[in-house]
Amino acid sequence: MTELAERPTTGSLVQQFEYGLDAPICLTWELTYACNLECAHCLSSSGRRDPRELTTAQCEAVIDELQRMQVFYVNIGGGEPTIRPDFWHLLEYAVDRQVGVKFSTNGVRITPERARFLASTDYVDVQISVDGATAEVNDYVRGPGSFDTAVRALANLQDAGFRDAKISVVCTRHNIDQLDDFKALAERFGATLRLTRLRPSGRGADVWDELHPLPEQQRQLYDWLMAHGDRVLTGDSFFHLAAFGESLPGLNLCGAGRVVCLIDPVGDVYACPFAIHETFLAGNLLTGGFQQVWQTSSLFAQLRSPQTGGACASCSFYDSCRGGCMAAKFFTGLPLDGPDPECVQGYGELALAGNRVVPAPSQDHSKTAPTRSQPVMLTLTRREEIDAAPVTACASNPLAGYTLPRSLARP
Amino acid sequence: MLEEAWTLSPSVALRPEPFGALAYHFGNRKLTFLKRRELVALVRGLDEHIDVRAALTATGIPEDQHDAYAVALRGLADADMIRPRTATTEDAR
Ligand code: SF4
Ligand code: SF4
Numbered sequence: 001m002t003e004l005a006e007r008p009t010t011g012s013l014v015q016q017f018e019y020g021l022d023a024p025i026c027l028t029w030e031l032t033y034a035c036n037l038e039c040a041h042c043l044s045s046s047g048r049r050d051p052r053e054l055t056t057a058q059c060e061a062v063i064d065e066l067q068r069m070q071v072f073y074v075n076i077g078g079g080e081p082t083i084r085p086d087f088w089h090l091l092e093y094a095v096d097r098q099v100g101v102k103f104s105t106n107g108v109r110i111t112p113e114r115a116r117f118l119a120s121t122d123y124v125d126v127q128i129s130v131d132g133a134t135a136e137v138n139d140y141v142r143g144p145g146s147f148d149t150a151v152r153a154l155a156n157l158q159d160a161g162f163r164d165a166k167i168s169v170v171c172t173r174h175n176i177d178q179l180d181d182f183k184a185l186a187e188r189f190g191a192t193l194r195l196t197r198l199r200p201s202g203r204g205a206d207v208w209d210e211l212h213p214l215p216e217q218q219r220q221l222y223d224w225l226m227a228h229g230d231r232v233l234t235g236d237s238f239f240h241l242a243a244f245g246e247s248l249p250g251l252n253l254c255g256a257g258r259v260v261c262l263i264d265p266v267g268d269v270y271a272c273p274f275a276i277h278e279t280f281l282a283g284n285l286l287t288g289g290f291q292q293v294w295q296t297s298s299l300f301a302q303l304r305s306p307q308t309g310g311a312c313a314s315c316s317f318y319d320s321c322r323g324g325c326m327a328a329k330f331f332t333g334l335p336l337d338g339p340d341p342e343c344v345q346g347y348g349e350l351a352l353a354g355n356r357v358v359p360a361p362s363q364d365h366s367k368t369a370p371t372r373s374q375p376v377m378l379t380l381t382r383r384e385e386i387d388a389a390p391v392t393a394c395a396s397n398p399l400a401g402y403t404l405p406r407s408l409a410r411p
Numbered sequence: 412m413l414e415e416a417w418t419l420s421p422s423v424a425l426r427p428e429p430f431g432a433l434a435y436h437f438g439n440r441k442l443t444f445l446k447r448r449e450l451v452a453l454v455r456g457l458d459e460h461i462d463v464r465a466a467l468t469a470t471g472i473p474e475d476q477h478d479a480y481a482v483a484l485r486g487l488a489d490a491d492m493i494r495p496r497t498a499t500t501e502d503a504r
Binding site: 007009010011013016019021022023025070072073098100123 | 426427429435437444
């Protein structure tokens with residue numbers, strides 16, 4: 001650990017974070033890859049349970065270790081964590097050991113009874129995923145019925161007296177216009193809105209081109225955050241927008257492997273929840289425990305050593321934007337020391353237009369056969385293109401919009 | 412503040428870090444960073460001294476910095492990381 005021995009003990013907090021901490025401050029733990037839904041943009045390509053999933057006893061050992069390391073809270077996700085039969089047991093086990101839990105769910109198991117239990121606990125936060133303020137926009141990416149499931153869960157929590165649930169939204173091209181509606185939805189349920197960035201991770205890589213906000217929508221998002229940011233959580237995920245001018249509140253740096261990491265359902269430790277790929281795999285906690293991986297992995301040592309700005313170094317916004325998100329660059333095949341694919345100064349688009357090879361996924365737990373939960377991403381894109389009623393076009397040309405069948409069109 | 416008796420809040424845990432410590436409040440779930448090791452030592456020692464000034468002296472902090480440290484402590488007090496030591500907190504021990 002020579003890197004750690006040489007680190008300066010003074011300097012700004014951001015500098016200190018860059019050198020890494022003795023334990024993470026933002027630890028995500030995905031309990032299972034199993035999920036009742038099949039969201040088009042799932043960051044972990046979830047669907048099916050992995051047969052090597054950690055057992056209850058192994059999970060308890062992880063929690064014991066987190067307590068020893070003074071990891072004060074953990075973000076639990078998946079897959080859908082609540083469909084693990086021991087989920088509620090593990091939740092209590094963690095809370096009893098002063099490891100607070102914030103868990104993300106699509107709401108499927110938040111029954112009135114579970115909501116009452118959650119309301120009675122003191123150290124649990126619930127985050128319901130909603131990616132559209134209407135069923136139409138939400139179900140487009142999250143699958144049929146998922147909006148109703150989420151709203152029912154929010155209502156159950158509210159009725160049970162659970163205070164301040166979080167509504168977690170991945171910002172996409174289709175929901176940027178709904179930011180005020182999301183805020184209203186949160187207010188309706190006494191909840192707090194949390195907005196995060198769509199990253200091309202997991203199945204998100206397949207739909208990123210179609211779903212990531214357009215350049216003018218990024219501006220719209222930035223302006224909205226500047227106006228409402230103080231009452232909205234962002235998981236510090238929009239720091240690339242800082243290059244519009246002012247920094248957004250929160251941490252402006254990529255925390256991967258420094259203050260952030262992910263434990264996956266089989267105990268593999270990755271640098272960040274959005275970086276589930278063998279390139280960012282630091283090790284498995286079953287061999288020597290989580291602390292050993294966190295403190296001695298060579299990948300993490302590398303991520304904690306001083307980085308160069310590459311093509312970004314000459315950018316006047318580098319101090320606040322820092323080249324954006326490592327995972328977003330990696331999964332779009334861009335160099336890690338260059339601009340973010342969504343660089344608001346426009347360098348990302350240039351980079352995307354150049355030569356690049358998108359890395360193949362190193363794992364996939366998607367369901368092999370589609371079920372009825374699978375989203376059908378058809379309606380919304382078609383609607384976007386229609387800018388006037390079809391009758392207008394017909395009035396000028398009776399064949400408007402009619403394309404000849406292929407066989408006839410050929411000479 | 413320098414003449415008052417203070418203590419670390421009972422719901423706060425300190426996690427040592429290379430630059431100082433991370434303070435976590437289990438009640439309001441606030442995370443605060445104590446960016447100097449001297450500040451960490453001071454906060455840990457508050458309890459053992461009659462007032463803040465005595466704790467500062469015992470931590471070896473030069474007198475001309477006492478006011479700056481008082482400002483830092485005030486910030487920690489606003490987040491309930493530290494509390495005035497009252498008769499009740501004394502009794503509880
Ligand atoms: S890789 Fe991206 S999502 Fe992960 S910590 Fe870095 S900036 Fe955040
Ligand atoms: S060039 Fe790099 S640092 Fe500058 S705004 Fe773009 S991504 Fe950020």
